Amino acid sequence: MAKEIYTKYKMAKYLRKEALPTALCPGCGGGTVLNAFANAIDQLKIDPRDLVVVSGIGCSAWIASPYFLADTLHTTHGRAIAYATGVKVGLPDKKVVVISGDGDLAGIGGNHLLHAARRNIDITVILVNNFIYGMTGGQVAPTTPFGAVTTTTPYRNVEHPLKIAETVASAGASYVARWTTFHVYQLIESIKKALTVKGFSLVEAISQCPVQFGRRNRMKTPAEMLRWFQKNSVPISKAKTLSPEELEGKIIVGELVNREKPEFTEELNFLIEEVAKQYGLGDKNAD
Amino acid sequence: MIFRGDEPEQIGLLKKLYPKGNYFMQGDEAIAYGALFAGCRFYAGYPITPASEIAETMARELPKVRGYYIQMEDEIASIAAVIGASWTGFKSMTATSGPGFSLMQENLGYAVFTETPLVLVDVQRSGPSTGQATKGAQGDFFQARWGTHGDHPIIAISPTSVEDSFWETIRAFNLSEKFRIPVVLLADGIIGHTREQIRIPDPEEVEIVYRKLPANEEESKYPFGDVHGDLVPPMPLFGNGYFTHVTGSTHKESGLRDVYTPEVHDRLVRRLHKKLEVHESEIQKWEEYYTEDADILLVSWGVSARPSLGAVIEARKRGIKVGLFVPKTVHPFPGRRIRELSKNVQTILVPEMNLGQMVLEVQRFVREEVPVIGVNKIGGVPLTMEEILKEIESSAERSRHRSAD
Numbered sequence: 001m002a003k004e005i006y007t008k009y010k011m012a013k014y015l016r017k018e019a020l021p022t023a024l025c026p027g028c029g030g031g032t033v034l035n036a037f038a039n040a041i042d043q044l045k046i047d048p049r050d051l052v053v054v055s056g057i058g059c060s061a062w063i064a065s066p067y068f069l070a071d072t073l074h075t076t077h078g079r080a081i082a083y084a085t086g087v088k089v090g091l092p093d094k095k096v097v098v099i100s101g102d103g104d105l106a107g108i109g110g111n112h113l114l115h116a117a118r119r120n121i122d123i124t125v126i127l128v129n130n131f132i133y134g135m136t137g138g139q140v141a142p143t144t145p146f147g148a149v150t151t152t153t154p155y156r157n158v159e160h161p162l163k164i165a166e167t168v169a170s171a172g173a174s175y176v177a178r179w180t181t182f183h184v185y186q187l188i189e190s191i192k193k194a195l196t197v198k199g200f201s202l203v204e205a206i207s208q209c210p211v212q213f214g215r216r217n218r219m220k221t222p223a224e225m226l227r228w229f230q231k232n233s234v235p236i237s238k239a240k241t242l243s244p245e246e247l248e249g250k251i252i253v254g255e256l257v258n259r260e261k262p263e264f265t266e267e268l269n270f271l272i273e274e275v276a277k278q279y280g281l282g283d284k285n286a287d
Numbered sequence: 288m289i290f291r292g293d294e295p296e297q298i299g300l301l302k303k304l305y306p307k308g309n310y311f312m313q314g315d316e317a318i319a320y321g322a323l324f325a326g327c328r329f330y331a332g333y334p335i336t337p338a339s340e341i342a343e344t345m346a347r348e349l350p351k352v353r354g355y356y357i358q359m360e361d362e363i364a365s366i367a368a369v370i371g372a373s374w375t376g377f378k379s380m381t382a383t384s385g386p387g388f389s390l391m392q393e394n395l396g397y398a399v400f401t402e403t404p405l406v407l408v409d410v411q412r413s414g415p416s417t418g419q420a421t422k423g424a425q426g427d428f429f430q431a432r433w434g435t436h437g438d439h440p441i442i443a444i445s446p447t448s449v450e451d452s453f454w455e456t457i458r459a460f461n462l463s464e465k466f467r468i469p470v471v472l473l474a475d476g477i478i479g480h481t482r483e484q485i486r487i488p489d490p491e492e493v494e495i496v497y498r499k500l501p502a503n504e505e506e507s508k509y510p511f512g513d514v515h516g517d518l519v520p521p522m523p524l525f526g527n528g529y530f531t532h533v534t535g536s537t538h539k540e541s542g543l544r545d546v547y548t549p550e551v552h553d554r555l556v557r558r559l560h561k562k563l564e565v566h567e568s569e570i571q572k573w574e575e576y577y578t579e580d581a582d583i584l585l586v587s588w589g590v591s592a593r594p595s596l597g598a599v600i601e602a603r604k605r606g607i608k609v610g611l612f613v614p615k616t617v618h619p620f621p622g623r624r625i626r627e628l629s630k631n632v633q634t635i636l637v638p639e640m641n642l643g644q645m646v647l648e649v650q651r652f653v654r655e656e657v658p659v660i661g662v663n664k665i666g667g668v669p670l671t672m673e674e675i676l677k678e679i680e681s682s683a684e685r686s687r688h689r690s691a692d
């Protein structure tokens with residue numbers, strides 16, 4: 001079975017054969033995100049040996065770890081970005097990518113997300129937002145829409161969702177974009193940009209979890225969820241002309257931020273070279 | 288990092304920056320210098336009393352030897368970054384105290400399970416909770432052993448002086464690298480903040496151990512397999528094109544997750560335990576004073592071992608045959624040696640700055656006939672020689688009565 005998938009799928013060369021088939025439910029948006037990521041890597045011609053992919057805990061965390069064939073670090077719940085920080089400092093010339101869920105990165109791990117953006121460390125985060133804690137059985141998440149039904153908000157959710165992309169943008173990231181799994185090509189383009197930008201980049205991928213979210217919110221099938229994404233998405237340029245009331249419940253898609261600013265590991269290395277020289281260590285790149 | 292191959296330059300640099308000789312410094316600083324001499328070139332931490340001086344010293348000194356200091360947003364992030372850095376090859380360290388140690392426990396378990404070398408310094412302070420934030424204590428004996436969940440082995444080391452802090456930090460790094468396991472350095476706030484004279488050695492006098500790397504492509508495929516029959520797998524570092532998968536889930540020898548097969552979990556967890564059991568003699572270290580003819584044995588660790596030694600010397604002057612056993616490796620606990628010693632003594636006293644923690648470990652190894660009595664003090668003030676001496680004298684008195692019956 002694994003063999004068959006391997007030979008049919010063009011991006012299969014990027015996957016860890018022994019780990020297939022994936023454990024994701026049929027119709028899960030996680031597959032689309034994995035596909036988009038593999039395509040971005042392929043189009044940029046990034047050698048997977050130059051990649052380290054880090055993830056936390058959750059369905060979305062499995063997308064790249066173990067399935068993507070690179071060095072992969074599957075960490076504790078919420079801590080992927082903190083682990084990735086150590087990896088990036090150790091391997092500043094590699095691409096360090098974090099792929100994980102909204103609960104993982106914005107719930108339990110929210111603090112690390114903000115501080116990595118503030119530091120502007122050159123890590124690419126693909127945050128898979130399915131509005132729910134999928135793996136643990138569909139409990140309410142910090143992204144669950146107001147009024148939605150989950151296993152821990154059986155009557156309706158009375159909390160307001162976090163606008164992750166906006167929050168990370170204002171925390172100081174170099175690049176922030178948001179798309180849905182309906183916008184596959186745009187998603188690939190944004191992941192490519194995120195991977196090339198120097199500094200902290202976040203791509204929020206709104207993704208369907210028909211099993212835990214859709215089913216309880218009148219969207220049983222993946223197709224219904226994708227139609228919802230299609231109908232409710234508003235490009236950022238248009239969103240600027242709309243009132244907050246008109247934007248209620250809408251998904252704003254596009255690039256939120258794309259800017260240059262000093263990057264953490266580079267600055268840290270400049271500093272170290274400066275100090276080391278002062279204290280008599282030879283120039284690292286002298287010979 | 289003291290990269291393999293970078294040693295001549297690094298040794299020259301250490302010699303220049305910290306010429307051998309006598310220095311006057313705090314225990315916390317000695318820990319930081321020990322780390323630098325051991326080859327630590329990555330530190331991530333979050334400030335907390337009484338451990339902050341370690342961070343401050345590392346922040347100042349690391350860049351001089353081309354090392355990295357990062358102040359993370361909390362302790363959870365600190366140990367996480369340290370684990371990430373360790374997988375890129377850095378000898379890495381973090382330091383904290385009580386509340387921060389509690390926050391690190393989940394990721395400490397991750398490091399144990401993924402066999403990630405690192406040193407976690409816990410400069411113990413009074414608790415529970417925020418407790419007496421600035422006061423030293425010895426209340427984390429079991430937190431070091433059992434703070435993280437699940438069956439797991441751990442190595443914990445406890446220094447008794449400022450100079451000892453320097454050398455025991457180096458030993459912590461070496462054990463961690465050799466056995467691919469996180470090592471907890473159970474220091475305490477009193478030694479951490481005490482200033483004493485210490486001799487900084489020539490870097491050549493310091494034995495440095497590096498983790499084993501895969502010798503070839505084949506070995507790299509088993510990051511968690513007993514490739515060499517010594518139960519310590521070579522560690523395929525990130526960035527070398529090995530496509531290594533590391534997970535905190537139960538994993539097979541290849542690193543791939545398998546949480547359904549009971550044998551896989553059993554095999555992995557038992558190997559981790561066996562790894563330490565088999566090499567116990569290389570891991571354990573203790574000191575003995577006047578134990579040959581002792582009637583009363585003191586077992587004491589860390590800061591409390593010092594007034595204990597003073598009390599032993601004073602009691603000997605008064606004609607009481609008392610000896611002292613000081614475990615330097617507190618986990619795995621050197622119980623076998625204590626069992627041997629207990630055969631010839633009438634009483635065992637265990638002075639420590641808590642309400643009785645290591646005393647329970649001692650009891651486990653001693654026959655019931657020998658009373659094991661805790662000498663305990665809390666409140667942030669160390670035990671004094673006189674307090675311990677008093678206990679020795681009343682024990683001596685009791686055994687005189689007993690032998691008179």
Ligand SMILES: Cc1ncc(C[n+]2csc(CCOP(=O)(O)OP(=O)(O)O)c2C)c(N)n1
Pocket residue numbers: 057058059060061077100101102103104105128130132133134135136141
């Ligand atoms: C410290 C800790 N708390 C809770 C859990 C249980 N847990 C596992 S996955 C998960 C939620 C994951 O949600 P999300 O990141 O949104 O990913 P999804 O499964 O929806 O893709 C939780 C709470 C855990 N593993 N560790």
Ligand code: SF4
Pocket residue numbers: 023024025027028029030059060130134135208209210211212213
């Ligand atoms: S539970 Fe939801 S997020 Fe998890 S694999 Fe299934 S569809 Fe995907």
